Amino acid sequence: MKRSRTAAATTVAAAALVLLGATGASAHVTVTADTTEAGSYAVLTVSVPHGCGDSATTAVAIAVPESIPAVTPTVNPGWEIEKVMETLDPPVDDGHGGQLTERVAQVVYTARSPLPADHRDAMELSVRLPDTPGETLAFPVVQTCEEGEAPWVQLAAEGQDPDELEYPASVLTLTAAAQDEPAAVETADGAAAADATGDDGAAEAASPPAAVSWAALALGAAGLALGGVALARTRRTS
Structure with missing residues (x-):
């Protein structure tokens, strides 16, 4: 069991390094997760590596997939946080014996002081991932700056290389739960x-x-x- 968990941790760490390398190379606004295991609780990190050209960032609006009804943003002292809600019809199970009649459709971070173009920052969101392995979640993000904006909302068509997109949205694919090996x-x-x-x-x-x-x-x-x-x-x- 310990060997299985260690191997799983190594795999996650290697995947994180790959994601970090991709982020550094592309310099896009990205959304990454500390786990992609279906049905688990995850912390999503929204990384803002630069402004719009030379213009400072003033707001970051993160669209939340419909299959994630609830989001808990982490407090960031440099930003004001707003949760944009939408009605759920019909309501959905909240996982605690109750029902949700509305969901978080978008989380908007507004800078208390504009983030300089040559500085970076990150926001964190706590969510419960959907239960279906293989499901793909897209997180379009609109970065607003003092001059202009960068809409990181493009999704690759079937067979298209995402690297060809000018403003790609971050996409996560859910994985199956890790199976522990029997101890010997x-x-x-x-x-x-x-x-x-x-x-x-x-x-x-x-x-x-x-x-x-x-x-x-x-x-x-x-x-x-x-x-x-x-x-x-x-x-x-x-």
């Missing part, structure tokens, strides 16, 4: 025995090597004690 217990002779959930025969087969191991440890300890006595006698007679 290695016996003293190197054989793998079933874990505690296995049958009684496997547990009984693993018992003798364990007993031998304890006996070997006891004999080893006795040998160390005798060696210490012999060494002490040698020192006294020298």
Whole structure:
């Protein structure tokens, strides 16, 4: 289980490095997630790496996919936050025994002081991802500046390379939940025995090597004690 989780963490870290590399190369306003596992809670990070040309950023409006009804923005001292709501008809389950009659359609960050074009900032949104692995979520973002705006809203057509787009929107694809591997217990002779959930025969087969191991440890300890006595006698007679 530990090996499986470690491998999963390594995969996530590698994916994060790839995303960071892509962000640095393209310098787009991007939306990344700390996890893409369907049905999980995730923190989305909206990165604003530059202004509109040489113009400072004054607002960042993030459109939320319809399959994400609720969003909790993280407070950012440099920005005022507004949640733009829309009515849900029919209402949807809120996951806590109640129903939602409206959803967050957009989160707008307005700068208290314009963000200089050669500075970057990031906003965080907490969401619960939809339950369907393979579902694609698009996050169009409009970056407004003192002069002009950058509409990061373009989506690639089927078969089109997203790198060809001038203002691509960030897209996340949900993944299936990671499956833990069954734990294996290695016996003293190197054989793998079933874990505690296995049958009684496997547990009984693993018992003798364990007993031998304890006996070997006891004999080893006795040998160390005798060696210490012999060494002490040698020192006294020298």
